[in-house]
Structure formats: C-alpha cells, structure tokens
Amino acid sequence: MRRMLEDSNLDLVRQSRLLIDLIDQALSAPLLAPYRQRVRDLCAQMAADAQRNLDDLKHDLPSTFEAILSNTQAVASYLDIVGSRFTGPILRGRVDDDVMLAVLQWLHSTHAMTKSHPFAFGDGGFSVYHDLKFPTIYFLPASRQLTLLYVPLFFHEYGHVLYRFHKPEMDDLVKEFQQVVSAHAAPATIRERGTGGQDDDFRAKLVLAWYPWAQEFFCDAIGLTIGGAAYLQAFSHYLRLRSKEQYYRPRKAQLESRHPVTLLRVRMLADRARKLGLTSLADSVESAWISCAKLMRITEDYEGTWSDDFLVPLRKTLDDMIEEANPVTSEMLRPTVAASPVHLCNAAWEEFERSQANYAAWETQMVGQIRRNIASGDPWVTAATSG
Numbered sequence: 001m002r003r004m005l006e007d008s009n010l011d012l013v014r015q016s017r018l019l020i021d022l023i024d025q026a027l028s029a030p031l032l033a034p035y036r037q038r039v040r041d042l043c044a045q046m047a048a049d050a051q052r053n054l055d056d057l058k059h060d061l062p063s064t065f066e067a068i069l070s071n072t073q074a075v076a077s078y079l080d081i082v083g084s085r086f087t088g089p090i091l092r093g094r095v096d097d098d099v100m101l102a103v104l105q106w107l108h109s110t111h112a113m114t115k116s117h118p119f120a121f122g123d124g125g126f127s128v129y130h131d132l133k134f135p136t137i138y139f140l141p142a143s144r145q146l147t148l149l150y151v152p153l154f155f156h157e158y159g160h161v162l163y164r165f166h167k168p169e170m171d172d173l174v175k176e177f178q179q180v181v182s183a184h185a186a187p188a189t190i191r192e193r194g195t196g197g198q199d200d201d202f203r204a205k206l207v208l209a210w211y212p213w214a215q216e217f218f219c220d221a222i223g224l225t226i227g228g229a230a231y232l233q234a235f236s237h238y239l240r241l242r243s244k245e246q247y248y249r250p251r252k253a254q255l256e257s258r259h260p261v262t263l264l265r266v267r268m269l270a271d272r273a274r275k276l277g278l279t280s281l282a283d284s285v286e287s288a289w290i291s292c293a294k295l296m297r298i299t300e301d302y303e304g305t306w307s308d309d310f311l312v313p314l315r316k317t318l319d320d321m322i323e324e325a326n327p328v329t330s331e332m333l334r335p336t337v338a339a340s341p342v343h344l345c346n347a348a349w350e351e352f353e354r355s356q357a358n359y360a361a362w363e364t365q366m367v368g369q370i371r372r373n374i375a376s377g378d379p380w381v382t383a384a385t386s387g
Contacts, residue, residue, distance in 0.1 A: 001062070001065050001069075002057055002060060002062075002065065005053065005057055005065065005068055005069060005072060006054060006057055008072050008076070009050045009051075009053045009054045009057070009072055009075075010050075010054065012046065012047075012050035012072070012075050012076060012079060013047050013050045013051055013054070015079055015083070016043050016044070016046040016047035016050065016079060017043075017047055019043045019079075019082065019083055019087055020040055020043045020044060020047070022087065022090075022091055023036060023039065023040050023043070023087065023090055023091075024040075026090050026091050026093055027093050027094070027095070028090055028093035028097070029093065029095065029097045029098040029101050030098070031097075031098055031101035031102060031104075031105050031374075032089070032090065032093065032097065032101055032120055034118045035089070035090070035118040035119055035120040035135050036090050037118075038118040038135050039082065039086045039087060039090060039135065042078070042082050042086070042134075043079075043082060043087075046075050046078055046079045046082065049071065049074075049075045050072070050075050052071075053068050053071050053072055053075070056068055081134075085129065085137065086134065086135065086137070088122050088123075089120035089121060089122040089137055090120070092122065092123065096145065096146055096371075097121070097145070098371060098374050099145075099146060099367055099370050099371060099374075099379075100121055100140070100145055100146075100151075101120075101121070102341075102370065102374055102379045103151055103154060103341050104119050104121065104138060104154065105119075106340060106341055106380070107154060107155070107158050107226075107341075110226075110327070110328035111162065111326070111327065111328070113162075113165040113166075114158075114161060114162070114165065117132075117135070117136060117161075118135035118136070119135060119136045119137070119138065120135060120136075120137050120138070121137065121138040121139065121140060121145075122137055122138075122139050123139065123140075123141070123142050124139035124140070124141070125139060125140075125141060126139065126140050126141070126144075126150075126153045126154075126156075126157065126238075127139045127157065128157035128158075128160050128161065130160050130161045130164050131164075132164060132165070136161055138154060138157050140153075140154075146367055147363065147367075148344060148345055148348040148363055148366060148367070149233075149234060149237070149345075149348055149349065149352060149363075150234050150238055151230075151234075151341060151345050152223060152226075152227035152230045152231040152233075152234040152235075152342075152345050153223070153231075153234050153235065153238065155222060155223040155226040155227045155231055156219045156220060156222065156223040156231070156235070157219070158222065158226070158327075159218060159219030159220075159221070159222030159223060159325075159327075160215070160219055162222060162325040162327060163215055163218060163219070163321075163325070166324050166325055169324050170215075170218070170321055170324065170325075173317055173320050173321050173324070174210075174211055174214045174215070174317070174321075176317065177210065177214055177313055177314060177317040178207050178210050178211065178214075180309075180310065180313045181206060181207050181210050181310065182203065182207045184307050184309045184310065185202075185203045185206050185207070185304070185307070202251075202255075202304070205255045206255065206304075206305055209254065209255045209257075209305070212258040212259070213258075213259070213260040214314075214317065216258070216259050216260060216265065217260070217265065217268055217314065217318060218318055218321045218322075218325075220235070220265055220268065220269050221268075221269075221272055221318045221321070221322055222322070222325065222327055223235065224269055224272055224273060224276070225322060225327055225329050225330070226327055226328060226329065226330060226342065227330060227342055227345060227346075228276065228278070228330035228342065228346060229273075229278055229281050229346055229349065230342065230345040230346040230348070230349050232269055232270075232273050232278065232281060232282070232285055233281070233285075233349045234345075234349070235265075235266075235269065236266065236285045236288065236289070239262050240288060240289055240292050241292065242262075244296050244298060245261075245262075246261070246262040246263065247261070247262070247263045247289075247292070247293045247296060247298045247300070248261065248263075248298045248299075248300070248301060249261055249303075250303060251303035251304060251305065254302070254303060254305050255305070260305075260306075261302060261305075263289055263293065263300060264302060264306055266285060266286065266289050267286070268314070268318075269282075269285075270282035270283075270285055270286045271311070271315070272315075272318070273285075276330075330342055340380055341380055343380070344366065344370075344380060348362075348363065348366070351363075
C-alpha cells in the first residue's frame with residue numbers, strides 16, 4: 001500500500017508542476033493575469049499537498065495510510081478539475097482575447113461582490129462555470145469572440161454569478177414562487193392527464209422544474225436590466241431560428257430540462273422590456289417569434305407547465321430578485337454611457353439594423369479601436385464615440 005500511495009503522489013506532484021510550467025509558458029492577455037495567478041496557485045497547492053503526503057509516508061506508519069489515501073484522492077480530484085477545466089482558458093490564450101476580457105473586467109467591476117473575483121473565458125456555447133471556491137469561466141463560441149452583437153449574452157451568464165453570490169436570499173424568493181406554482185398546478189387548474197396520482201407526480205415535478213427555470217428568467221432579467229435593447233436583440237437573433245425546440249417541447253422534455261421553453265422566455269422579456277420603455281422593440285421581437293412559429297407550423301402550448309396566473313407573481317419575484325442582486329442598470333450608465341461596453345453594444349445593433357452591408361467594416365473598426373485603447377486603462381471611451 002505504501003508503494004502505491006508513493007507512486008500516486010509522485011505522479012500528482014509531476015502533474016501539478018507540469019501544469020505550472022504550461023501556465024508559465026502560455027501566451028495570455030494582461031487582463032487574464034488575476035485568473036492566471038489564481039489557477040497557478042491552485043496547482044502549486046496541489047503539488048504541496050501531494051508532497052506532504054509523500055513526507056508523511058516516509059514515517060512508514062500503516063495506521064496513517066487510510067488518511068493519506070483520502071488526502072491523495074482529494075488532491076487527484078482537485079487536480080482533475082483544475083487540469084480539465086481551469087487551465088484551458090490560459091493554454092488556449094490568444095492576443096485577441098483582450099477584447100472579451102475587457103468586457104468581462106468591466107462587468108465584474110460593476111458590483112462589489114464580483115470586482116475582485118477572477119474570471120476568464122473559454123471556447124464553447126454561451127454558458128458559465130460559477131463556483132465561488134474557484135474562478136469564474138464564461139464560455140462562448142470561437143466565432144463570437146471578436147464580435148460585438150452577441151456580447152450582451154454575457155450579461156445573462158453574469159446573472160448566474162450574481163445568483164450564486166446571493167444564493168440564500170435568491171433561493172428563498174424562488175421557493176416563494178414555487179409555492180405559487182404548487183397552489184395553481186392542482187388537478188382542477190391543469191388539463192386532465194389520467195389519474196390523480198399522475199397529476200400529483202406532474203405537480204411535484206413541475207414545482208422542482210421551476211427552481212432552475214426561475215433562475216433562467218432571473219438571468220434574462222439581469223441581461224435586460226444591464227444591456228437594455230441590445231440584450232433583447234442579441235437574445236432574439238441568436239435563438240429564434242435555432243430549432244423547433246425553442247418554441248415547443250413535450251411536457252416530459254420540459255420537466256427534464258433546466259431551461260424553460262425559449263418562446264416563454266421571450267414573452268417574459270418582452271413584458272419586462274415594455275416596463276423599461278422599449279415597447280416598439282418588444283412588439284417587434286414578439287412578432288418575429290410568432291412569425292417563426294407559424295412558419296414552423298407550431299402552436300404555442302406549454303403542456304400545462306405555464307399558466308397566465310403565474311405572470312404577476314413571477315414579475316414580482318423577478319423584481320425582488322433584481323433588487324436583491326442590485327446589478328448596474330442601463331439607466332445608471334446613461335450619464336457616463338460612453339465609458340461602458342453597453343453603449344457600444346447598443347450602437348452595434350443600431351448600426352446592424354441600419355446597414356447590414358456596412359456592419360462588418362464598422363465592427364472591425366470598433367474592435368480595433370477597443371484593442372488600441374486597452375493599454376490606456378479605459379477601452380470604451382474613444383471606441384464608443386468613434387466611427
């Protein structure tokens with residue numbers, strides 16, 4: 001047993017040090033430095049923990065082997081997470097990463113709870129890995145890493161981070177809404193689906209499903225709160241032609257998904273956008289989605305997972321969650337609008353709607369201006385007022 005433990009810990013020390021070497025040799029943007037240092041520290045800690053196991057094994061005390069085994073397993077588990085998930089954004093680093101990192105730096109700087117929290121981004125579909133014990137990683141498709149139109153989708157992912165920082169309070173608010181769902185989803189208020197036992201099973205699953213769904217509605221509300229019109233446009237354009245599943249999913253598929261049907265999310269976003277004075281855009285977005293649904297021959301039907309009775313309570317829940325999270329808002333940015341990426345994203349959508357033929361050249365100019373300004377410490381002022 002001692003030999004096996006020694007072999008495993010020697011390997012863990014080597015792996016940890018190899019990752020440190022790879023991190024030190026990688027090309028990465030200066031804005032990634034806090035994240036890079038945090039991941040390097042994690043690797044160094046794993047190497048130190050494995051070395052401590054080796055030092056303990058030198059005493060050759062069989063009574064300690066069980067504890068050393070547990071410690072070895074912990075090091076191996078953490079090292080797998082660090083090596084498979086957290087080193088990727090560093091090792092794939094490119095000079096061009098500075099633009100999106102500047103967006104994320106600005107986003108994190110807008111809130112006291114996130115301004116010192118390390119972050120990075122990696123390749124993948126729009127999503128986020130958020131665990132307060134580790135740095136946050138935002139994921140976006142490689143083809144979107146030098147564009148401005150879909151930057152507002154980051155604001156949704158940032159909502160997940162804010163939820164995690166406020167999790168106890170957020171969970172309490174979601175539980176209150178789940179009680180509304182439970183009360184309304186009684187057999188008398190949903191379409192009959194066989195026996196009472198089946199209805200009870202559906203009701204229980206629906207209440208559970210609304211836990212992640214409420215979070216998605218909250219993150220959409222965060223996106224709209226921060227990004228304004230640009231978020232609603234980015235969300236709609238990115239998803240409206242993806243698949244029929246954005247418009248309709250059978251009940252079972254809905255209950256097994258962490259995301260509510262996207263058409264319902266659009267309905268809620270449009271409802272909230274009207275409260276923000278974006279009535280014309282909200283009407284246009286809803287109309288576009290309904291036109292797509294008709295083209296796909298889809299009838300709007302949520303299979304009993306949504307009731308209009310949920311609308312007012314959900315509005316209130318989202319309002320309370322936004323108040324708790326206290327994000328920066330597009331209205332708060334208005335006096336200094338030229339000093340944030342929100343203005344640039346809204347300008348990008350305005351340019352795109354005005355002239356799609358000229359948009360690519362405009363965007364290239366803006367991205368180039370941002371990159372030239374990053375070294376000055378404020379990449380947004382000149383870019384937002386150029387062109």
